[in-house]
Amino acid sequence: MIAPLLPSYPAPALDRLRDLADLRALPAEDLPGLAEEIRDVVVSTVTRTGGHLGPNLGVVELTIALHRVFSSPEDAIVFDTGHQSYVHKLLTGRRHEFEQLRQPGGLSGYPSRAESPHDLVENSHASTALSYADGLSRGFALSPGRHRHVIAVVGDGALTGGMCWEALNNIATADRAVVIVLNDNGRSYAPTGGAVGRHLADLRGATGKFRISVFENLGITYVGPVDGHDIDELERALRKARALCRPVVVHCVTTKGRGHEPAEIDEADRMHAVPPAPSTAAGTASAPTAARPPAWTSVFADEIVRLGRRRPDLACLTAAMLRPTGLHRFAEEFPERVIDVGIAEQHAVTCAAGLAMAGMHPVVAVYATFLTRAIDQVLLDVALHRLPVTFVLDRAGVTGDDGPSHHGMWDLSLLQAVPGLRIAAPRDGARLRQLLAEAVAADGPTALRFPRGTTGPDVPELRTEGGVDVLYETDRRDVLLVTIGPMAAVGVRAALKLGEHGTGVTVCDPRWVSPPGQALVDLAARHRLVVSVEDNLRVGGAGAHLALAVTAAGVRTPVHALGLPAEFLPHGPRPDILRRNRLDTAGLTRTITALMAGVTGAARHTGHAEPTGRTPRVPSPRDRERAGRR
Ligand SMILES: Cc1ncc(C[n+]2csc(CCOP(=O)(O)OP(=O)(O)O)c2C)c(N)n1
Ligand SMILES: CC(=O)[C@@H](O)[C@H](O)COP(=O)(O)O
Numbered sequence: 163m164i165a166p167l168l169p170s171y172p173a174p175a176l177d178r179l180r181d182l183a184d185l186r187a188l189p190a191e192d193l194p195g196l197a198e199e200i201r202d203v204v205v206s207t208v209t210r211t212g213g214h215l216g217p218n219l220g221v222v223e224l225t226i227a228l229h230r231v232f233s234s235p236e237d238a239i240v241f242d243t244g245h246q247s248y249v250h251k252l253l254t255g256r257r258h259e260f261e262q263l264r265q266p267g268g269l270s271g272y273p274s275r276a277e278s279p280h281d282l283v284e285n286s287h288a289s290t291a292l293s294y295a296d297g298l299s300r301g302f303a304l305s306p307g308r309h310r311h312v313i314a315v316v317g318d319g320a321l322t323g324g325m326c327w328e329a330l331n332n333i334a335t336a337d338r339a340v341v342i343v344l345n346d347n348g349r350s351y352a353p354t355g356g357a358v359g360r361h362l363a364d365l366r367g368a369t370g371k372f373r374i375s376v377f378e379n380l381g382i383t384y385v386g387p388v389d390g391h392d393i394d395e396l397e398r399a400l401r402k403a404r405a406l407c408r409p410v411v412v413h414c415v416t417t418k419g420r421g422h423e424p425a426e427i428d429e430a431d432r433m434h435a436v437p438p439a440p441s442t443a444a445g446t447a448s449a450p451t452a453a454r455p456p457a458w459t460s461v462f463a464d465e466i467v468r469l470g471r472r473r474p475d476l477a478c479l480t481a482a483m484l485r486p487t488g489l490h491r492f493a494e495e496f497p498e499r500v501i502d503v504g505i506a507e508q509h510a511v512t513c514a515a516g517l518a519m520a521g522m523h524p525v526v527a528v529y530a531t532f533l534t535r536a537i538d539q540v541l542l543d544v545a546l547h548r549l550p551v552t553f554v555l556d557r558a559g560v561t562g563d564d565g566p567s568h569h570g571m572w573d574l575s576l577l578q579a580v581p582g583l584r585i586a587a588p589r590d591g592a593r594l595r596q597l598l599a600e601a602v603a604a605d606g607p608t609a610l611r612f613p614r615g616t617t618g619p620d621v622p623e624l625r626t627e628g629g630v631d632v633l634y635e636t637d638r639r640d641v642l643l644v645t646i647g648p649m650a651a652v653g654v655r656a657a658l659k660l661g662e663h664g665t666g667v668t669v670c671d672p673r674w675v676s677p678p679g680q681a682l683v684d685l686a687a688r689h690r691l692v693v694s695v696e697d698n699l700r701v702g703g704a705g706a707h708l709a710l711a712v713t714a715a716g717v718r719t720p721v722h723a724l725g726l727p728a729e730f731l732p733h734g735p736r737p738d739i740l741r742r743n744r745l746d747t748a749g750l751t752r753t754i755t756a757l758m759a760g761v762t763g764a765a766r767h768t769g770h771a772e773p774t775g776r777t778p779r780v781p782s783p784r785d786r787e788r789a790g791r792r
């Protein structure tokens with residue numbers, strides 16, 4: 163953790179708080195002023211560092227009241243998704259570190275057990291808090307000692323996730339002290355839809371009128387609706403809930419983006435997540451220009467609309483992320499063919515299976531990391547039936563500032579185990595368009611994965627061999643470098659550097675990376691060493707599967723798969739994390755040089771025939787010019 167800087171924003175009331183006891187000792191009349199200071203600190207910091215502005219502005223009073231009524235960390239407070247835990251961090255001793263929110267080595271944008279005993283759940287995947295609460299309350303009930311309360315802060319969006327209802331089904335079975343603080347701002351990114359959204363809207367409007375909530379029907383006491391910005395009302399409701407010592411939901415009505423007008427009027431998503439200020443971020447995404455290539459998501463958004471015009475059987479599904487996944491334009495043009503299932507990826511996948519059985523070709527657009535919770539559905543609801551469903555996985559690979567539970571680095575390892583599922587990884591915008599068209603034309607399951615950020619310039623192929631694009635080659639066949647997706651540009655630059663030192667590298671992009679095709683095996687047989695490089699785990703990645711295919715074909719060329727370690731990688735700029743894992747040009751060049759030394763040494767030792775003695779063609783000015791364009 164880097165040394166805390168002096169706070170950039172004066173917050174005298176907040177700075178006088180040494181601990182939660184001081185917060186609890188504050189007179190009620192001081193609390194609105196504290197809330198205002200906290201809002202100012204959140205706005206001034208998050209607009210600089212990037213992060214979740216709207217969600218945190220909506221829980222200022224709620225978090226103050228929570229920490230005045232309950233005694234964290236004795237009482238366990240769990241934040242669902244965790245993107246709304248900045249106020250919690252400011253109140254639990256991290257005021258100074260907050261300046262470094264989401265910065266390398268700085269505070270995580272989600273709860274972090276390494277940062278504080280007040281933080282329990284680091285996973286940023288939604289709809290888990292109630293399951294943790296059920297387990298915590300059972301564990302506390304089984305452990306002797308002081309009676310400890312469990313409090314779960316759950317958003318209305320998170321409540322559309324199936325795990326919440328699995329947990330409620332259990333929580334309601336016994337009188338354990340579980341307080342469910344329902345933070346109802348009526349939105350995920352967009353307004354919360356479905357029957358859950360409708361029911362909550364009914365309850366919000368029920369002040370003074372008698373209304374039975376679904377929670378009461380399950381046997382959970384319902385308290386509310388409560389004004390989520392009135393600290394006094396919140397404290398009264400929370401004290402009432404605490405005294406009940408049984409499952410209770412406190413329905414808090416809040417405003418996402420509260421107190422910051424640009425967020426309050428942001429129709430799209432109330433400034434749910436804002437990018438870092440240009441001075442803070444290395445290369446903030448902004449409008450594409452001839453020099454600045456478009457975002458991957460916008461290329462997908464454009465191409466899926468073009469395909470939708472030609473294919474009336476295309477239907478698209480999102481899990482409460484219509485705009486973040488680029489489906490908003492398809493929804494505008496084909497509203498009847500877009501389905502927002504809420505934060506319910508498992509349902510999205512099996513609903514897509516149903517759509518395919520009904521003759522449609524569904525496209526399920528999710529962030530790669532969120533598909534991990536629907537692998538069973540991909541495997542046994544889609545692939546077992548060999549259904550024509552296409553999964554479009556945005557944010558595949560290292561994502562960056564959202565940290566370990568957001569890096570989309572497991573999809574290739576998990577999906578390559580799914581029989582019959584073909585996986586494509588476009589290297590640039592042009593290939594994304596081509597591969598998307600091929601995917602939705604397939605009569606079985608397909609997946610397409612691409613990273614967060616901009617596409618980079620197109621990387622044209624020299625020629626294509628059995629469906630594999632050859633991007634660069636010399637007349638010496640030392641190394642076959644198989645680049646997966648956007649690693650192509652890195653691979654070509656590394657090949658040029660290696661060529662300057664006498665190593666002949668053939669760079670190829672399989673486009674359809676799984677299952678590995680015969681053409682790749684044939685190419686491997688013609689080289690002394692195969693190296694693959696991917697923005698995914700090495701374990702079970704594309705390179706691992708290529709090695710299996712090369713060995714199974716009886717080809718003796720050694721295969722080295724390069725990729726990410728099977729670790730939870732911290733938050734940080736994507737380029738930094740790739741560089742630290744030697745997946746940048748310099749790292750790849752060094753790795754291949756070392757591997758080649760091994761191969762050459764082994765050949766000298768075993769007398770294995772050297773390849774043709776000709777040195778690789780020195781890269782022509784045209785080669786350099788082309789590589790420079792990448
Ligand atoms: C499984 C999963 N899918 C999608 C997301 C992306 N996501 C992050 S926050 C969010 C909206 C959450 O809405 P809500 O629970 O109401 O919290 P709010 O932001 O309104 O405070 C979504 C969809 C996620 N974190 N986890
Ligand atoms: C908390 C969450 O899951 C999302 O809000 C995520 O932070 C969005 O990430 P992007 O900024 O990549 O869309």
Ligand SMILES: [Mg+2]
Pocket residue numbers: 317318319345346347348349350
């Ligand atoms: Mg919400």
